[in-house]
Structures are given as structure tokens and as C-alpha cells.
Amino acid sequence: MDSSEIKQLKVLAAKARMGAILGTYHAKSGHPGGSLSAADIFTYLYFKEMRVDPANPQWADRDRFVLSKGHCCPSLYAILALKGFFDWDELTSLRHVGAMLQGHPDMKGTPGIDMSTGSLGQGVSAACGMALAGKLDKKDYRVYTVLGDGEVEEGQVWEAAMFAAHNKLDNLTLFVDQNGLQIDGPVEQVCGIEPLDKKFEAFGFEVIKIDGHDFEQIQSAVEKAKTVKGKPTAILARTVKGKGVSFMENQVGWHGVAPNKEQYEAATAELQAQIDKLEGEC
Amino acid sequence: MAETVMKATRESFGEALCELAETNPDIVVFDADLAAATKTGVFQKKFPERFFDCGIAEGNMIGVAAGMAATGKIPVAASFAMFATGRAFEQIRNSVAYPELNVKIAGSHAGISTGEDGATHQCIEDIAIMRAIPNMMVLNPADHWEMKAATKAALEYNGPVYIRLGRLAIPSFNDPETYSFELGKGITLHEGNDVAVIASGLVVNEALKAVKELEAEGINARLINIHTIKPIDRDIIIKAAQETGRIITVEEHNVVGGLADAVSEVVTDACPVKITRIGVQDRFGFSGPAWELLDDFGLTQPHIARVIREVVGK
Secondary structure (H helix, E strand, C coil), X not given: CCHHHHHHHHHHHHHHHHHHHHXXXXXXXXXXXXXXXXXXXXXXXXXXXXXXXXXCCCCCCCCEEEECCHHHHHHHHHHHHHHCCCCHHHHHHCCCCCCCCCCCCCCCCCCCCCCCCCCCCHHHHHHHHHHHHHHHCCCCCCEEEEEECXXXXXXXXXXXXXXXXXXCCCCEXXXXXXCCEECCEEXXXXXXXXXXXXXXXXXXXXXXXXXXCCHHHHHHHHHHHHHCCCCCEEEEEECCCCCCCHHHCCCHHXXXXXXXXXXXXXXXXXXXXXXXXXHHHC | CCCCCEECHHHHHHHHHHHHHHHCCCEEEEECCCHHHHCCHHHHHHCHXXXXXXXXXXXXXXXXXXXXXXXXXXXXXXXXXXHHHHHCHHHHHHHHHCCCCCCEEEEECEXXXXXXXXXHHXXXXXXXXXXXXXXXXXXXXXXXXXXXXXXXXXXXXXXXXXXXXXXXXXXXXXXXXCCCCCCCCCEEEEXXXXXXXXXCHHHHHHHHHHHHHHHCCCCCEEEEECCEEECCCHHHHHHHHHHHCEEEEEEEEECCCCHHHHHHHHHHHHCCCEEEEEEXXXXXXXXXXXXXXXXXXXXXXXXXHHHHHHHHCC
């Protein structure tokens, strides 16, 4: 990636963050903190890596994406809108009665959503099933899933991890969005998960640790994962909860609270300034 | 009438899976370390490349099956009814039923006829749990022939299905020459207007023997076999309520949430009649040989016949 490509990704990620703020503001609920921390990973996957076709969301040979931390869908929805799966305006009816965009991802109702998720720990198993089907059918698609760091407290994550390694699912790349915070407080205070790298290694994964806001590091990890044979890869991405909106950064209180009008305007202005600055440099 | 086949419905299920997989390459089977018991093991032997043992991790098994279904395969996930519907309830609800994925869940060793393993393994709540989930079809076949037909119908149907399998070998009572299975349609096994006996699963044969026994006493009981508990055959139940005015339900399941309640739901809003509930009376089972337990819980022919006599007042 050259610097202009990285800038383009940064602009898209800022727009995805604006979409998450827009959606949760209009919903008067939702989860901005984790939506912002994972936005760069979503951006990279959808705009740089994954083989998807917004005109044909059910394309059998597409790469799959499962948002195991389903509550962080506001920024994923923004990415899908930017990619052309549906109109950006859908974000303003997020979580409304009769709206297409549900509070947690709904594969039946939303183009581009490959799996219904929201109950933590479940998406990663579904991702394993998709990866296994790809192996069975000798297809070359890859499956990506993003988990929260609080989510790995769920036992099902480790059941799935055992299964993925046992079945040599090297077409599966698992991200952990390690923003360090969960609803009740810092992950290490609520129920510590470290050393997470050693845990995934012990479960048979290739493990790569990155800064989840650095596109070059995301790229090198995703590329490395594609070369690993015979085992799945876990990319442990250190992130900042609320990333990109200064007053939300590293604040556990922004896990599941929507911005009010004032906060919405301040956050949008801050993200717009980031976009203007990046575009000025382009 | 063809010869009686003595077989547990889990065995009939395993046979059916193998037959159906011959012509349908999309069928894949998952188990959670109970393949020998659920009889998916026979599929494993025949189609090893399409069989995946998930180990003792039922929640993950259901999730993996859901992911497979999302790619167009037809996954069958089997375990004991207790663990399939109990341990993995929420995976079934959120990863299978909510997205309406084409996963078939097979719960073996259901009911108290699981026997010696005792209460922890005798699932008496599976039908209640599965029935409460939107989008979920619930099947409880009563003999070898019905299980084979139900398995075929379940795999041809596009959507989530729970199918209940038994451990205990039981005699077949259906005639394969004339038997026909239709999802959601009850079957009248015996005509009569004194009372309607509505039964499901392993105890249907016991109820059939009971109503036949009572013929000699001048009691004409209607017997209806409900193999599809959800969606239930409203018409056959309403007609029975109208024509007999009195219903007895028979099930190898807790009387809370299972067939008795499913039948009650139909009659209370269409044709209220008194219902007598034969089943597990809201208590846990215990260890013992299956037939002794079934007798102890009042689920065998003599007990069913006694209740019918009491209800019709003879």
C-alpha cells in the first residue's frame, strides 16, 4: 500500500465512524465504543481484502465476514453502505420499528450480513462452519470474524477455537478487537483474559499481534494469515475503545450509550475535520 | 400388515440418514462424541468425509452447523436431547432459528426411557424448549417407519427442525405398505367417539394397545398420533374435541410445555373440553430399566387403559 491508499482507507474509516455516530444518535441507543475501535479492521477487510459483490450479496464464492461481537454493527453497517450494499440513509433508522438495520446483525434482512449475531461467542462457531464448508467444497473463499476481548470470556469461543484448529481451518482468520474495556469495566479487572496470545497459541492458532488502527500492520497480518497452512490465524489487534472521537476514547461509559445531539455534532465535526485534513493531504 | 420391526427410533434415524445421503450430497452430519449412541455413527462409517465429530461441545456444534447451513449445506446435528436442546438452547435460538437456517437437530435418548443413566440424562423438557422457539418445527415420531419417513421429510423441508429420538427398542405398529407421513398432519389410528386419546412418540403404541383392549369392554376411544408437535394439526384436534367432548393426552415428557399444552392451546381457543394429561407429572426421573420406569410413570398400556376407563366412567 502506498501512502495515498492508506489515506483513502483512513478517510473511509473516518466515514464509517461518522456512520456509527449517526446511527446510534438516531437510534438513541447502541454501542459506539466498540464500533469505533473495530472500524479500521472493517474498513481494511471490505475495501482492501475481501472478495464481495454488493450487487450479488449471496455470491457463493464470496469471502465471508462474521461479526461475532454483533453489537458493534453500527460501523459495519456504515462500511456496507459505503461499499454499496444499501443506502447510507438506512443508518438514520437504525434500531427503529420496521427498519432494515436491526440492533444486532440480521442476515435475513440486511444485504451483506453473512451471519446473524449478537449473542456473544456464537459468531465464531458459525465462521468455523463456513470455513469447514469451504474446505469440504474445495472453494478458495476465506472467512473472517471479529470478536471482542470481553467476548473471549465466553466458553464457546474456546470450543470453537479447538474445533478450528482440529479441523485445520487455515481459511479462517479471527480478529480480537482488544480495546481493553467491557461493560462492567476494564477486561483485566472484570475477568482477565491474558495472556491471550499464549491461549490462542496453545489452542493451535497462528497468533499475530498488531496495532488495530495501523493499516500497514493490519495488511501484513492478513497477508501472513493467507500463507499459514494447516491452522487458523488469530490476529490480536490492540485498539482504543471510542477511537477517533476524543471524548469517547478509552471511556468504558461509551460502551453502550448513544450520543445526544450536542455530542453527535461534536463527534461528527471532529471526524469531519479528520477527513478534511486527510483529503487536504491527498 | 408387514412384520413388526423391533427397533429404537435412533436406529431408524441413522438408517434414514444413510439412505438420504446417497442421493443428496449436501447432507452433512455433526455429533458431539455420542455418534455410537445417537446412531450417526452408521453415517460416519458410510460417509466419513461428510461427518464431523465436534467433541463434547454442543454449543459450538450447533453454531458450526448454522454456519454450514448459511453456505447451502443441510447439516444434521445430533446429541442426547438433554444436551442438544438444553446445553445448546441459546445457540439453537439465536444461530439457527432466528436466521431460519436449514439445520436439523436430532435429540436422542429423550424421555425417561433413557433408563439407567437416570435423571441427568432423561430429558423431559426438550419438546417444551424447542416448541417455544419461533421458526422451529418439532417432530416426535412413534415407530421405525414413522421415524424413517419423518427424517426424510425433515431433510426435504427447508428450515430448522428438531427431531426427537428414543434409545429404547420398540415394536413398530405402522404398516409400511399403507403408511404415509405428512409434516403437520396427525394420524387417526383408531376410531371412536367416547373419548379422544392424543399421543405422541414412544407411548403411541402403548396407547394403541390400550384402546384396542378397551374395545372388548365397549369403550370406543379415538386414538390420534401427533408426530408433528409444531406446527400442530389443529383440525384433527378440534374435530376430536367437537366429536368426543373429552381429551386424554399421552406423552413421555413433562406435562408442562409438551404435547398436553400444545393440545390445550388448540382447544382452549377453538373448542374448550376437559383434558386429562398422562405424562411425567412435573418431576425428575431416576435410574432403572426403561420399561420399569415407563410403568412407574404410568405410561404403559394398563395405566393408559385405566385412565381411559376413569374418564369415560366405565
